[in-house]
Amino acid sequence: MDSSQNSRQEGGHAPAAAPQSAPRPTHDAAVAGMFGRIVRFYDLLNRVLSLGLDQYWRKVLARNVRLGDTGVVLDLAAGTLDVSLAIRRQHPTAIVPALDFCPPMLVQGTRKLKGDNTRCILPVAADAKRLPLPDASVDCLTIAFGIRNIIPREAAFAEMLRVLRPGGRACILEFGSGRERIWGGLYNVYLNFLLPRVGRLFSKDPAAYGYLADTIRAFPSAIELEKEMRKAGFSKAWYQKLTSGIVCLHVGEKAK
Numbered sequence: 717m718d719s720s721q722n723s724r725q726e727g728g729h730a731p732a733a734a735p736q737s738a739p740r741p742t743h744d745a746a747v748a749g750m751f752g753r754i755v756r757f758y759d760l761l762n763r764v765l766s767l768g769l770d771q772y773w774r775k776v777l778a779r780n781v782r783l784g785d786t787g788v789v790l791d792l793a794a795g796t797l798d799v800s801l802a803i804r805r806q807h808p809t810a811i812v813p814a815l816d817f818c819p820p821m822l823v824q825g826t827r828k829l830k831g832d833n834t835r836c837i838l839p840v841a842a843d844a845k846r847l848p849l850p851d852a853s854v855d856c857l858t859i860a861f862g863i864r865n866i867i868p869r870e871a872a873f874a875e876m877l878r879v880l881r882p883g884g885r886a887c888i889l890e891f892g893s894g895r896e897r898i899w900g901g902l903y904n905v906y907l908n909f910l911l912p913r914v915g916r917l918f919s920k921d922p923a924a925y926g927y928l929a930d931t932i933r934a935f936p937s938a939i940e941l942e943k944e945m946r947k948a949g950f951s952k953a954w955y956q957k958l959t960s961g962i963v964c965l966h967v968g969e970k971a972k
Contacts, residue, residue, distance in 0.1 A: 743867050747818075747865050751818040751924075755796070755821050761914075764914065772958075774798055774799050774860060775802060777887055778802040778805065778807070779806060780965060781807060782855065782884075783809070783810060784856075785855070788812075789810045789855060790812075790813050790849070790854045790879065791812050794816045795818075795821045795825065796828070797822070797839065798825075800837045813838045814838060815839075815842040815847070817843050818841075819841045845871040847878070851878055852884075854881065855881060856887065858888075859888050863888055863890050864932070870948055873950075874948065881970070883972040884969070885968070885969050886950070886966075886970075888966040889963060890935065890941075891963055892935075892962055893935050893936060893938070896961065903962055911929050941955070946968075950969060953966070953968040955967070
């Protein structure tokens with residue numbers, strides 16, 4: 717936020733220069749900071765606001781993961797590691813690098829790791845637009861409720877294609893566009909009015925769940941996102957609507 721400070725000349729000295737306004741945070745830093753502020757309530761709110769359906773959605777995501785020669789499944793926007801754990805339940809031999817640009821979310825998630833998961837799920841703070849991985853190093857990747865937060869998406873798609881092996885698969889779980897009427901508009905009422913209020917009640921962060929609703933409303937439709945993925949270079953792309961289209965699973969495959 718811009719600020720200013722009055723100064724006056726004292727003792728014959730030249731007046732102090734007014735301090736420069738602090739630069740506005742970048743989109744990435746602002747979003748990471750927001751998630752850091754709600755991390756204590758994040759899992760609880762996921763359950764409450766989805767009526768528990770978030771666990772089913774992640775299970776569908778994990779079922780669409782395909783392992784290959786590397787045995788590595790990259791979990792992007794891994795947050796508190798619920799998707800990473802779902803992948804390991806579905807594919808017990810998988811190695812899962814779990815990347816997120818909000819370190820407090822990963823710290824919260826590591827408390828859930830026990831047994832083999834402590835060595836097979838590898839939390840790393842990283843930017844999805846600059847992945848610290850070699851070319852063609854993973855069989856599959858997932859990103860759940862995170863692609864909305866990445867600007868520009870084209871940069872993330874390019875990195876996905878770079879790190880996927882030929883024939884590898886990207887599985888993207890995301891809310892459907894809030895511009896579509898779902899359940900006769902009932903979902904839109906929930907999105908526009910109830911979600912921000914419930915989020916504020918629990919998290920005490922007035923911006924976080926308003927931001928969530930805004931990004932869902934602005935997000936492309938399922939067919940538009942499929943076209944984006946094809947344009948980015950995925951040789952195949954398709955989607956499956958879940959819970960009447962409240963959530964969509966998008967799958968893209970890299971050419972062999």
